[in-house]
Amino acid sequence: MRTTASDPTFLEQLGNALWLEIDAAQQQMTVRQDAQILACYPVATAKNGLGETMGSGCTPRGWHKIRAKIGAGQPLYSVFRGRRPTGEIYSPELGRQYPERDWILTRILWLSGLEPGVNRYGVVDTAWRYIYIHGCPEEVFRAAPSSHGCIRMRNQALLELFTHTPQGTWVWIHG
Numbered sequence: 001m002r003t004t005a006s007d008p009t010f011l012e013q014l015g016n017a018l019w020l021e022i023d024a025a026q027q028q029m030t031v032r033q034d035a036q037i038l039a040c041y042p043v044a045t046a047k048n049g050l051g052e053t054m055g056s057g058c059t060p061r062g063w064h065k066i067r068a069k070i071g072a073g074q075p076l077y078s079v080f081r082g083r084r085p086t087g088e089i090y091s092p093e094l095g096r097q098y099p100e101r102d103w104i105l106t107r108i109l110w111l112s113g114l115e116p117g118v119n120r121y122g123v124v125d126t127a128w129r130y131i132y133i134h135g136c137p138e139e140v141f142r143a144a145p146s147s148h149g150c151i152r153m154r155n156q157a158l159l160e161l162f163t164h165t166p167q168g169t170w171v172w173i174h175g
Contacts, residue, residue, distance in 0.1 A: 021172050042143035044145065060111075068109075069108075
């Protein structure tokens with residue numbers, strides 16, 4: 001059975017903690033604490049829609065947590081490959097030089113599923129699918145399904161989110 005943000009089993013564990021809601025239908029992330037909305041950001045989820053299976057190119061649903069925060073102290077528009085900074089700073093010229101790259105910029109919030117059999121373990125494991133919340137080139141960002149499974153954000157918004165969101169923060173993806 002798929003859980004929801006109103007599922008008391010999960011919400012009781014959250015208490016007064018900060019949590020993120022990603023609504024793929026609206027292409028929006030809402031930062032929440034209890035019933036209070038702290039911020040909203042446009043996002044881009046997968047062009048293949050929602051789904052959990054390895055290799056699907058879909059954005060996984062359900063409850064997740066931020067497993068790791070990667071890139072603290074790196075400059076805005078830093079380029080990452082394999083969760084490591086390459087030393088490059090993205091520019092439109094660099095984008096034209098490597099048009100085939102799926103650009104991961106500025107910071108990475110690496111997600112891990114919390115629901116065994118739904119988004120954790122086996123062929124549905126979000127962490128082993130390398131699903132992140134990350135920045136992307138400003139000139140290609142649009143709040144529409146367009147990623148390869150990750151959640152894309154504008155770089156300045158991601159930097160703000162990264163600064164104020166602790167590792168272990170829960171994330172609910174639906175839509």
